[in-house]
Amino acid sequence: MKKLISRAALLLMGALAFTACSDDDNKNTTSELVNVTEGVFVLNEGSYFSGIDGSLSYINYATNQITNGIFASKNGRSLGGTPNDAIIYGSKMYIATTDEGRVEVIDVKTQASLGYATLTQPRKLVADGGFVYVSSYAGTVSRIDTTSFQIVKTSEVIGANLEGITALNGYLYVCNGWNPDYTYNNNVVKLDASTLAKVKDITVVTNPARILTDGTDIYVQSIGNYADVSAAIQKIDAADVVTTLCNEGLYLSYYKGKIYYVATSYDENWNTIAAYKVYDLATGATTTFVEGSEVFSPCALAVDPYTGLVYVSSYSQGAYGSADYAGAGYIVAYNNDGTFWKQYDAGVAPTTYVFNTASYVKTGE
Amino acid sequence: MLSLGVVPVWAQREGRAMRSDTLRNVEVVSTQRDRDIKSTSPQYALTNDNFHRLGVTDIGDALHRLPGITLRDYGGAGGMKTVSVRGLGAQNTGVSYDGIALSDCQTGQIDLQRYTLSGIKDLRLVVAGNDDVFLPARNVASAAMLSINTLTDLDLGAQPHGKAQLTLGSWGYTNPMVQFGTSMGNKLSMSGVVDYVYAENDYPFTLTNVQLKTREHRTNSRMNQWHGEVNLLYRPNNRNRLTAKAYYYDNDRQLPGIVHYYINDNDETLLERNAFVQARWVNALSEKVSLMANGKFNWAMSDYHNGIPSGGISSSTYWQREAYGAVAALYTPSDWLSLDYSADYVMNNLNSSLSVDSRPRRHSLLQTVVAKASWQRLTLLARGLYALYLNEKSGNNQGNSPTTSVGTATIETEDDEHNFAPSVSASYRLLPNDDVFVRASWKHIFRMPTFNELYYYHLGNPMLSPERTSQWNVGVSWLSRKEWAVKASLTVDGYLNRVTDKIVAIPYNMFVWRTVNIGRVKVLGLDVTADVEVPLSARHSLGLTGNYSLQRAKNQSFQGKFYGYQIAYTPKHSGSVTLSWTNPWVNVSATADGMSSRWTTNEHTEGTRMEGFMELSMGAYRTFRIQRVLLTVRASVLNITDKQYDIVMHYPMPGRSWKMSLSAAF
Secondary structure: OEOOOOHHHHHHHHHHHHHOOOOOOOOOOOEEEEEEEEEEEEEEOOEHHHOEOEEEEEEEOOOOEEEOOHHHHHHOOOOEOOEEEEEEEOOEEEEEEHHHOEEEEEEOOOOOEEEEEEOOOEEEEEEEOOEEEEEEOOOOEEEEEOOOOOEEEEOOOOOOEEEEEEEEOOEEEEEEEEOOOOOEEEEEEEEEOOOOOEEEEEEOOOOEEEEEEOOOOEEEEEOOOOOOOOOEEEEEOOOOOEEEEEOOOOEEEEEOOEEEEEEEEEOOOOOEEEEEEEEEOOOOOEEEEEOOOOOOEEEEEEEOOOOOOEEEEEEEEOOOOOEEOOOEEEEEEEOOOOOEEEEEEEEEOEEEEEEEEEEEEEEOO | OOOOOOOOHHHHHHHHHHHHHHHOOOOOOOOHHHHHHHOOOOEEEEEHHHHHHOOOOOHHHHHHOOOOEEEEEOOOOOOOEEEEEOOOOHHHEEEEEOOEEOOOOOOOOOOHHHOOHHHEEEEEEEEOOOOOOOOOHHHHOOOEEEEEEEOOOOOOOOOOEEEEEEEEEOOOEEEEEEEEEEEEOOOEEEEEEEEEEEEOOOOEEEEEEOOEEEEEEOOOOOEEEEEEEEEEEEEEEOOEEEEEEEEEEEEEEEEOOOOOOOOOOOOEEEEEEEEEEEEEEEEEOOOOEEEEEEEEEEEEEEEEEEEOOOOOEEEEEEEEEEEEEEEEEEEEEEOOEEEEEEEEEEEEEEEEOOOOOEEEEEEEEEEEEEEEEEEOOEEEEEEEEEEEEEEEEEEOOOOOOOOOOOOOOOOOOOOOEEEEEEEEEEEEEOOOOOEEEEEEEEEEEEEOOOHHHHHOOOOOOOOOOOEEEEEEEEEEEEEOOOOOOOEEEEEEEEEEEEEEEEEEEEEOOOOOEEEEEEEEEEEEEEEEEEEEEEEEEOOEEEEEEEEEEEEEEEEOOOOOOOOOEEOOOOOOEEEEEEEEEEOOOOEEEEEEEEEOOEEOOOOOOOOOEEOOEEEEEEEEEEEEEEOOEEEEEEEEEEOOOOOOOEEEOOEEOOOOEEEEEEEEEO
């Protein structure tokens, strides 16, 4: 759905940019920090009202094969209803399952369950300063201890159906997306990460859903109201000043100074027209990344922070010719130059990507 | 007036009187099964005496005994139950209550859970055409019609009489019922019934989570339902007959919701109230002409509550009203011919407490012309239905289209419709002295979009057209000779249904769906019923009753990977069989019913296949007479093998349970 880049990963990425070009790591230097992606976890949301559980898949870069259903096969039980978001923090992976009221914790290497935190309808996760933070449809943000997996602190009710969350400079930014009566909000709530106290509301376009940071600024994507207010991607700077970057965009991901996003629009007959675009933060120019004819109906986009591979998830075509929300989806991977790389069969609604990265010091001859 | 064990005497008497008064039909007074065998379109009935003999315990159980029906059941006493007939969908099944149609203009589906079996005289299912010609137009405006006829117990000239019944069952099921009837002279009679149902419904079930099996209970599942009605019959002379009913229903229930693996915190509640008054007046104007007038005013409210995670409780209340008037004229110029003209007017409206409320209103005018002719062994019936619908809407919810902008003005509705729907049917008696009939029928019918389909926020599409259905049926039926000791009957019907412009919801995105007329379904099927009763001695007999349905319902909406797949929630095979033994001590029955596997999606995605199941039940009853009082004691054990199954995915059905009832009638 969106790629949450942790501050740690961003810092590492920054270091990488200075020390090496990722495609060319055979140069004669004494030592360098090498960051690699070993694979990518894909979280499939399932379809709650069709009774289809969510699941976890893994694409292993060594074999370029996808393995589906790994949580259930490793743990003998299901993730359950609507696993909505996942992050890796340290050696653990945190999975927020909305309709099971849990944040499941597994070991990244073995995918064995380590425990879970219990809370009402968790939605999105971010790690910051040794803790994991989770937004919830309870209108609150909670802090999860990374060893006991207990909820150690919960904010006041700061909104309604909270969605995307990110962290920057000791603050949390949370999208206050919509309300249970299907009306929409237009604010991002800024919280003090240490006290979980609300600092301020930042007004953005209607129905903010996804949010990420490049370590300097915050990027927020709003869905709009499905009528006269269109989707938008906006920037929130360090002074909380909001700038609109583009009046479109449903899914977004950050890679090397650029925002990759999917813009969707509809023709008179309600046919979806999807465009895969790149917004250059430095120049403000928008270019089309790929035509995307392989993608039937997009439901997520993510860019590998080290290889630059662009993953686009798609629903399959169902029995009525439209997107099948209750059927197995698939993943199309593009090289960063827009050429087709691979296609993988995934679970139902493969909406979240979590890159399994490692870094090590390489010594040259 | 003693309504157990036999078809109520008054019903036969009234039936005979009405027929001789008004119809002068060639048909002699006959049993329900006789009429079902001779009809030109398939029709089936389950009568009150059969409920006991076949061990039927509730309405859901009763519906399993009728062929062609796919019951959607959310489980337990409070679980919503709707029926789809021959793969056509619940919205294509009309339901009438004592002769006058029930309606739900919002969803187009009638929840049959609310009708307790203790007050029901018979259930009739008529597929496609209806052999009765003297009917309101609305009673033939569906692909299939389920008629619920209640024990109104209106017996002219009878002494005060009544019945009290108490039914108890597992998980707190308590259902007392009191019925009373009296006659004031030979022209007026009145009756009343009140029943109450309480059920805790916290039944246990086994939850399978990959390799983990846990024993859980349904929670938040309690229901509190009561219903009362008063019936009146006024028959000043042989030529006039007025029946009237006032009805009230109230159900305050919790909804247990979908089963989760790790949490069980559902807090939804649903309060439903329904009140109506209805009346029918029939007048035999002359030997050849009869007139009928029907009127109804209906009010229904549903109030859905659920807790909001961020605090508070959300409530959505809907109110709907209906005003209905229908007239019909029957002309029987000679013994072999009946002609009928019927005209119905219906006004429906709906409003809600939602902030995105729209207030739709519909005026419907339906007219039918029917001709039925019988020459010796041949019966022919032709019917034409012409319907006009005018929709109006006000409110702040604009038509849900990508190109219209939100405003507050009343939009121009472009969804008025007029339609013509013809049907023809015939039956022919193959042998002059045996009840062997062949029958064939064709019916074209349409279904108007419901208010939800037209206007529901983020779903409705005011540009929808009606859904269209064509039904072809060919069948044979046989009834054993009257003089035989063994009573037997058999019906076998093969059919083809084609649904076009089927209304389906397709996603615009995850949160916004829209309804469109793109579905196409072809159903090929077979319905079989068989009934054998073998007398063993003077007071012993064995009965075998069964029904079997084959439904090959192909989704042909889109030429893709899933073209021709079986539509969701429709088993290919389903049926039931009951063995009963009637004797002087305790009458017993054993029933097996079940269905083959189903898919919960039209795409047959992995993880959406639901296994078939077979459920076994047993029942026993006995009647005693103590002076003027007839006592009936009944006991049943349901789902004896404690089979765990779902009819709706993640809504487990109850396991083994019991039910007992005691009734006293005088």
